[in-house]
Amino acid sequence: MKICIYGAGAIGGYLGVQLARAGADVSLIARGAHLAAMRERGLTLLAGEEKHTVHPRCTDDAAELGVQDYVIITLKAHSITGVIEKMQPLLGPHTRIVTAVNGIPYWYFHKHGGPYENATLESIDPGGRQWRELGAERAIGCIVYPATEIEAPGVIRHVYGNNFPLGEPSGEITPDVQRLADLFVAAGMKAPVLDRIRDEIWLKLWGNVCFNPISALTHATLDVICTDPATRALSRAIMVETQGIAETFGVKFRVDVERRIEGARKVGAHKTSMLQDLERGRPMEIDPLVTVVQEMGRLTGIATPALDSVLAMVTQRARIAGLYDGVSTPADPRALAVA
Numbered sequence: 416m417k418i419c420i421y422g423a424g425a426i427g428g429y430l431g432v433q434l435a436r437a438g439a440d441v442s443l444i445a446r447g448a449h450l451a452a453m454r455e456r457g458l459t460l461l462a463g464e465e466k467h468t469v470h471p472r473c474t475d476d477a478a479e480l481g482v483q484d485y486v487i488i489t490l491k492a493h494s495i496t497g498v499i500e501k502m503q504p505l506l507g508p509h510t511r512i513v514t515a516v517n518g519i520p521y522w523y524f525h526k527h528g529g530p531y532e533n534a535t536l537e538s539i540d541p542g543g544r545q546w547r548e549l550g551a552e553r554a555i556g557c558i559v560y561p562a563t564e565i566e567a568p569g570v571i572r573h574v575y576g577n578n579f580p581l582g583e584p585s586g587e588i589t590p591d592v593q594r595l596a597d598l599f600v601a602a603g604m605k606a607p608v609l610d611r612i613r614d615e616i617w618l619k620l621w622g623n624v625c626f627n628p629i630s631a632l633t634h635a636t637l638d639v640i641c642t643d644p645a646t647r648a649l650s651r652a653i654m655v656e657t658q659g660i661a662e663t664f665g666v667k668f669r670v671d672v673e674r675r676i677e678g679a680r681k682v683g684a685h686k687t688s689m690l691q692d693l694e695r696g697r698p699m700e701i702d703p704l705v706t707v708v709q710e711m712g713r714l715t716g717i718a719t720p721a722l723d724s725v726l727a728m729v730t731q732r733a734r735i736a737g738l739y740d741g742v743s744t745p746a747d748p749r750a751l752a753v754a
């Protein structure tokens with residue numbers, strides 16, 4: 416079983432080490448100093464007191480690897496469109512693409528049913544290119560619950576968690592998704608196969624859509640955002656808007672807003688990935704985590720005044736820092752009028 420991890424940074428590097436340690440035939444696609452270090456010294460995972468170094472194939476050229484059984488995308492979600500052509504040599508008629516990224520994935524409305532079946536979302540998949548050229552029918556969903564960092568080129572630091580829920584867009588438990596889950600488990604991770612993967616996507620996104628932009632605007636850590644009454648109320652307002660949109664698409668939330676906020680508070684003095692990106696001068700994942708929810712709100716006619724305001728500010732912040740060139744549009748005047 417040939418597996419390629421495309422964008423083997425913090426999360427992809429963690430997966431790469433775990434899969435390589437389990438004996439999987441895994442190749443990593445990366446670039447720059449991180450790629451050079453992995454080629455020279457291997458890829459090292461630091462997890463608590465443990466240290467593991469592996470030596471999988473590492474390249475920046477997918478053509479060297481050929482057709483894969485699974486391509487696990489662990490790029491930042493806003494980078495996916497930019498590598499569609501480079502990814503083609505990895506894709507054969509039976510290749511499955513696993514979207515191990517935050518936010519709404521390109522395949523979201525594949526096998527969704529109802530009036531939105533086969534719709535594409537401009538904020539995450541401009542022109543529907545990912546849908547067509549990667550293939551919605553190839554997709555397997557994956558939620559990334561662990562936190563990891565690139566501590567130095569070629570070195571991944573595991574911070575917490577090992578849970579990567581997986582699921583087919585159709586909800587079926589197919590041999591493809593089961594085989595991948597079994598491999599993840601053999602590699603020391605949790606990988607429950609879900610028959611309602613979209614519920615879990617929104618549960619994760621529920622936090623990202625509010626905590627990430629608020630943290631980038633305030634530089635506050637999760638515990639502070641969730642404790643300060645004003646930022647907690649703003650988070651709640653965005654989450655309530657988000658919940659309304661998701662429920663219109665048939666999503667079921669297994670916890671309520673307060674419990675979700677409490678869960679984030681307990682994570683502690685953690686900087687969200689968007690704040691870390693801002694501080695490190697790296698492009699911020701605004702469209703896949705925030706703009707897409709606004710776009711889905713507009714699709715359903717649900718106003719998102721709190722989200723619109725925060726999105727306007729975080730987009731401006733990112734543009735000024737030179738870390739955003741996405742699609743975010745000005746807040747919908749109709750939504751602001753409702754506010």
Ligand SMILES: NC(=O)C1=CN([C@@H]2O[C@H](COP(=O)(O)OP(=O)(O)OC[C@H]3O[C@@H](n4cnc5c(N)ncnc54)[C@H](OP(=O)(O)O)[C@@H]3O)[C@@H](O)[C@H]2O)C=CC1
Pocket residue numbers: 421422423424425426427444445446447449475489490491492494497498515516517518559560561562563564565688700
């Ligand atoms: N890290 C975490 O703790 C968590 C991350 N996530 C999500 O997981 C996803 C991945 O995040 P994360 O691992 O942190 O991101 P990283 O930026 O650490 O990893 C992505 C890697 O892909 C590389 N890359 C980008 N473009 C290319 C290209 N064209 N060719 C080859 N390599 C490329 C990047 O290199 P370069 O640095 O040069 O751009 C980087 O090394 C995101 O959606 C994130 O939100 C979710 C939960 C937690």
Ligand SMILES: CC(C)(CO)C(=O)C(=O)O
Pocket residue numbers: 517622623626627685686687688689
């Ligand atoms: C830590 C957390 C859960 C914040 O929403 C996250 O996923 C991120 O930083 O992107």
